[in-house]
Amino acid sequence: MSPLDRALDEFRRLHPRKIDLGLSRIETVLERLDRPQDKLPTSVHIAGTNGKGSTVAFLRAMLEASGARVHVYTSPHLVRFNERIVLAGQEIDDASLIDVLHRVRDANDGAPLSFFEATTAAAFLAFAETPADYAIIEVGLGGRFDATNVFTPAVCAITPIDYDHAEFLGRDIAGIAREKAGIMKPGRPVLSAPQREQVMAVLNVAAKRVGAPLIAWGQDFRAYPENGRLVFETETELMDLPPPALAGGHQVMNAGLAIAVARTLGLARDAVADGLRQAVWPARMQRMGAGPLIDMAHESGADVWLDGGHNPHAARALSTHMASLEGQSARPLILIMGILANKNAGEFLDFFQGLAAGLVAVEIDDHASLSPDVLSELAQSRGMATTIGHNLTDAMQKAINMGEALSRQSADQPVIPPRILICGSLYLAGQVLTANG
Incomplete structure (x- = not known):
């Protein structure tokens, strides 16, 4: 120490x-x-x-x-x-x-x-x-x-x-x-x-x-x-x-x-x-650049955003911005999400219903986060495909794979790289910035 x-x-x-x-x-x-x-x-x-x-x-x-x-x-x-x-x-x-x-x-x-x-x-x-x-x-x-x-x-x-x-x-x-x-x-x-x-x-x-x-x-x-x-x-x-x-x-x-x-x-x-x-303010609607974690996504052509908002009001603003990006360039939206257990995850996800195609649930290290299993169930009930990431690297790879799979209806259609949004907690955002060097 x-x-x-x-x-x-x-x-x-x-x-x-x-x-x-x-x-x-x-x-x-x-x-x-x-x-x-x-x-x-x-x-x-x-x-x-x-x-x-x-x-x-x-x-x-x-x-x-x-x-x-x-x-x-x-x-x-x-x-x-x-x-x-x-x-x-x-x-x-x-x-x-x-x-x-x-x-x-x-x-x-x-x-x-x-x-x-x-x-x-x-x-x-x-x-x-x-x-x-x-x-x-x-x-x-x-x-x-x-x-x-x-x-x-x-x-x-x-x-x-x-x-x-x-x-x-x-x-x-x-x-x-x-x-x-x-x-x-x-x-x-x-x-x-x-x-x-x-x-x-x-x-x-x-x-x-x-x-x-x-x-x-x-x-x-x-x-x-x-x-x-x-x-x-x-x-x-x-x-x-x-x-x-x-x-x-x-x-x-x-x-x-x-x-x-x-x-x-x-x-x-x-x-x-x-x-x-x-003005600069990290982890607030931040489009992520280079780094070990983000390079994985960029190599596949995916676009990565990071935001620490954790309540319904923040989710409203965040989903509005994601929808505007979708209007400019259509991609499957995949959430990598961890959220504290005392936050209203259901209301947060309500704003992404019909907008996010999938969600990768993660735990937040050293904080009382909502169980990824519970978060997955909440996302599934709002029409999202879900899986659980065991760490940030695993979550990023699963988000890439999920987005690519959901981007086409049949094997002969071209793959569209996803738009990945890491969200739900400032603590999670901090871990992403640390992991990305």
């Missing part, structure tokens, strides 16, 4: 047996560390169910295109924990991360502290001690009682709110919206992506109660594609911009929210345009 893994593992052992919602644990630790959350640069706090990561990526790219140094805190990571903490544009190095983790450990003095609380405190400590112009901080879960909700941002942003993490947030969409709205602060503008009518009503009430100006999609701003460009519009301006670098029609919404935040912060149009072109 590396020194960094040992430092992280110390906090896993301190994780409370039962998570009681509240901020008292992290506030106590931060107080002992001289309140680093009060020493952050101009900050943006981003909550929501889907699109947080992409919105962060667009906003970061815009800020950096303006010449700014930007801290970023996101979760979870894909390959290395260090990805979660970006210091002035660079992932935190092991020595710096171990240093702040040890200082959080010492300040905590053995008391119960969740892993996310500990790493959030470490991120704030690192941010406070490294010069930067902005900090973008993504909520981990919910909002009101999330460990990140201990600072006062310049701007808050809320991406689309939907059902997820039902074991913590429940199945009441209004209640979920109230939790997300808990990041609002008096006098600080809150920008919202498109929301369900019920969610928007909750956000309006919360904003008025707190005294936070609410700037809403469709009322105060909007973005839409037109003639291969992206148009951003408010009551006072119309911006003709390049299309978002990230794939998928839903990225128009994420980009539009990021533009609205950027303009609220005073960013120039050129920086906004450059950020749209330059």
Whole structure:
């Protein structure tokens, strides 16, 4: 075990047996560390169910295109924990991360502290001690009682709110919206992506109660594609911009929210345009290039996509993009899928019924994933051919074989290489990126 893994593992052992919602644990630790959350640069706090990561990526790219140094805190990571903490544009190095983790450990003095609380405190400590112009901080879960909700941002942003993490947030969409709205602060503008009518009503009430100006999609701003460009519009301006670098029609919404935040912060149009072109966010509708795992597919002529979305809202966006690709170039769509047991796999697969020809079910290493047998049954009930992959290499080969077999009705017809989508979990996406080198 590396020194960094040992430092992280110390906090896993301190994780409370039962998570009681509240901020008292992290506030106590931060107080002992001289309140680093009060020493952050101009900050943006981003909550929501889907699109947080992409919105962060667009906003970061815009800020950096303006010449700014930007801290970023996101979760979870894909390959290395260090990805979660970006210091002035660079992932935190092991020595710096171990240093702040040890200082959080010492300040905590053995008391119960969740892993996310500990790493959030470490991120704030690192941010406070490294010069930067902005900090973008993504909520981990919910909002009101999330460990990140201990600072006062310049701007808050809320991406689309939907059902997820039902074991913590429940199945009441209004209640979920109230939790997300808990990041609002008096006098600080809150920008919202498109929301369900019920969610928007909750956000309006919360904003008025707190005294936070609410700037809403469709009322105060909007973005839409037109003639291969992206148009951003408010009551006072119309911006003709390049299309978002990230794939998928839903990225128009994420980009539009990021533009609205950027303009609220005073960013120039050129920086906004450059950020749209330059944004990068792995495992979000990512078309895979070379690498040991992906080369197998490319040698057969198959096309491979990777996405970490894991709830029905994400599945809707993902299936829409796959359908648009099918309209451009018809291929059998084969899913390689692993999903955590606490996610709604059936609803996720509903969006691929009639679109995906087959599914290769896999387990997610070191996580409580849904049994591949159960996942296969769910896919079969939605008309998909299924098999089980024993590892990622085996799953890729089976997806290639399945796609080729399903591409023709008889032996004398030509084989059409499949389109392969690896999906269902960010943890699975991380394993794919690791395996692909």
